[in-house]
Amino acid sequence: MKEKLKEHLNKKISLTDEEFSFVLSHFSFEKHKKNDFLIYQGENVSHCYYVVHGLLKLVYNDGNGKQHIVSFAMEDWWESDFSAYFMKNKAKMTLQCIEDTITFSISLKNYHKLSAELPKMQSFFLEKSNSGYIASQNRILSFLTSNATERYNQLLKQYPLLIQRVPKSLLASYLGVSRETLSRLSS
Amino acid sequence: MKEKLKEHLNKKISLTDEEFSFVLSHFSFEKHKKNDFLIYQGENVSHCYYVVHGLLKLVYNDGNGKQHIVSFAMEDWWESDFSAYFMKNKAKMTLQCIEDTITFSISLKNYHKLSAELPKMQSFFLEKSNSGYIASQNRILSFLTSNATERYNQLLKQYPLLIQRVPKSLLASYLGVSRETLSRLSS
DNA sequence: TTATAATAGTGATGTTTGTCACGCTCTAAT
DNA sequence: ATTAGAGCGTGACAAACATCACTATTATAA
Numbered sequence: 001m002k003e004k005l006k007e008h009l010n011k012k013i014s015l016t017d018e019e020f021s022f023v024l025s026h027f028s029f030e031k032h033k034k035n036d037f038l039i040y041q042g043e044n045v046s047h048c049y050y051v052v053h054g055l056l057k058l059v060y061n062d063g064n065g066k067q068h069i070v071s072f073a074m075e076d077w078w079e080s081d082f083s084a085y086f087m088k089n090k091a092k093m094t095l096q097c098i099e100d101t102i103t104f105s106i107s108l109k110n111y112h113k114l115s116a117e118l119p120k121m122q123s124f125f126l127e128k129s130n131s132g133y134i135a136s137q138n139r140i141l142s143f144l145t146s147n148a149t150e151r152y153n154q155l156l157k158q159y160p161l162l163i164q165r166v167p168k169s170l171l172a173s174y175l176g177v178s179r180e181t182l183s184r185l186s187s
Numbered sequence: 188m189k190e191k192l193k194e195h196l197n198k199k200i201s202l203t204d205e206e207f208s209f210v211l212s213h214f215s216f217e218k219h220k221k222n223d224f225l226i227y228q229g230e231n232v233s234h235c236y237y238v239v240h241g242l243l244k245l246v247y248n249d250g251n252g253k254q255h256i257v258s259f260a261m262e263d264w265w266e267s268d269f270s271a272y273f274m275k276n277k278a279k280m281t282l283q284c285i286e287d288t289i290t291f292s293i294s295l296k297n298y299h300k301l302s303a304e305l306p307k308m309q310s311f312f313l314e315k316s317n318s319g320y321i322a323s324q325n326r327i328l329s330f331l332t333s334n335a336t337e338r339y340n341q342l343l344k345q346y347p348l349l350i351q352r353v354p355k356s357l358l359a360s361y362l363g364v365s366r367e368t369l370s371r372l373s374s
Numbered sequence: 375t376t377a378t379a380a381t382a383g384t385g386a387t388g389t390t391t392g393t394c395a396c397g398c399t400c401t402a403a404t
Numbered sequence: 405a406t407t408a409g410a411g412c413g414t415g416a417c418a419a420a421c422a423t424c425a426c427t428a429t430t431a432t433a434a
Contacts, residue, residue, distance in 0.1 A: 060328055068331040070324060070327060082320060116310075122310065122313060125313060133269060134270045137269070138270075144247070144360075145247065
């Protein structure tokens with residue numbers, strides 16, 4: 001499992017074995033069961049999670065009993081309620097396992113410590129954040145320019161593997177349409 | 188004008204006068220007229236812009252002659268087509284002045300140089316990127332949970348000053364509704 | 375094994391939003 | 405001073421999508 005994190009980091013930066021050991025000492029390793037919660041809406045967010053194996057959903061529960069999927073997180077993704085994590089607020093969202101999931105997690109304290117003591121890690125985090133920002137903007141663009149059918153096709157094209165692991169009701173929630181509408185989409 | 192950038196940086200990090208001079212030497216200062224383009228869709232993106240004064244729009248032009256506003260950028264905002272900027276691709280979007288605008292701009296080369304030579308600046312950039320990511324996720328959440336009326340009210344609440352500087356047709360484009368629908372919204 | 379819940383499809387109907395058309399006002403440029 | 409265009413509102417109609425109700429199938433757990 002350590003190897004997966006190491007390889008992941010080494011795609012962007014190069015770490016010696018000692019450096020990686022140092023990095024690893026800032027993370028904790030966890031196994032979660034399907035339906036387990038990693039973050040509870042309304043509570044503190046202590047960690048940011050790297051998904052080694054499995055699948056998570058980041059969900060906003062509105063006041064009307066509806067769930068809205070802000071994001072999925074599968075292998076090699078980093079996820080948290082970042083607003084709550086960085087600003088030390090209460091979580092606006094829930095992070096929950098769709099499948100049994102293995103993670104490495106890092107506290108905000110260790111995130112800052114690691115960033116300060118190992119500039120390479122800071123530039124890694126910067127790159128991840130930039131990618132997340134860009135991905136979010138693309139999703140916004142998808143809402144601005146495309147209808148439900150088009151958004152679904154874009155999703156199919158972008159994450160063909162994800163689609164097979166997630167019930168369509170959750171995909172509908174991610175796309176911002178009702179499950180009935182998704183079920184009726186032509187192509 | 189230098190003072191505005193300095194104050195802006197000093198909100199997040201603390202720079203000595205020499206450090207700030209060093210930082211400043213990586214930027215170029217520019218004045219743009221209303222309707223001027225800073226980034227042309229389809230071309231290379233050389234810079235990222237800090238808005239000292241004025242107002243920009245980041246626009247995606249789809250194939251059907253429609254404009255979609257991905258983002259506005261007013262005083263103290265950082266803007267670019269980040270995907271094109273960081274990945275050295277052609278711009279997917281246009282960056283254009285809504286008002287006469289004064290900017291400091293930084294090339295990608297200088298962005299990396301500054302990040303590497305002055306860790307404080309890297310942590311500044313990291314913070315900006317995290318904020319952008321969080322803001323984008325909130326906008327996605329707004330699309331997922333709210334109808335046109337609610338999204339407009341959220342915008343009014345979040346950026347009351349922006350609304351007064353931007354024609355309603357552009358606000359409509361930002362909200363993802365037609366200008367006619369925006370014009371008809373109850374509250 | 376059996377009961378229960380999760381998943382998925384579909385008809386009927388209503389609401390929201392988009393599109394096209396038109397008119398009115400105000401500004402900016404000639 | 406006159407004109408062209410930007411900005412804004414609104415009516416009529418069409419398209420997209422949500423909601424409710426019902427059914428069927430497949431997992432899952434007692």
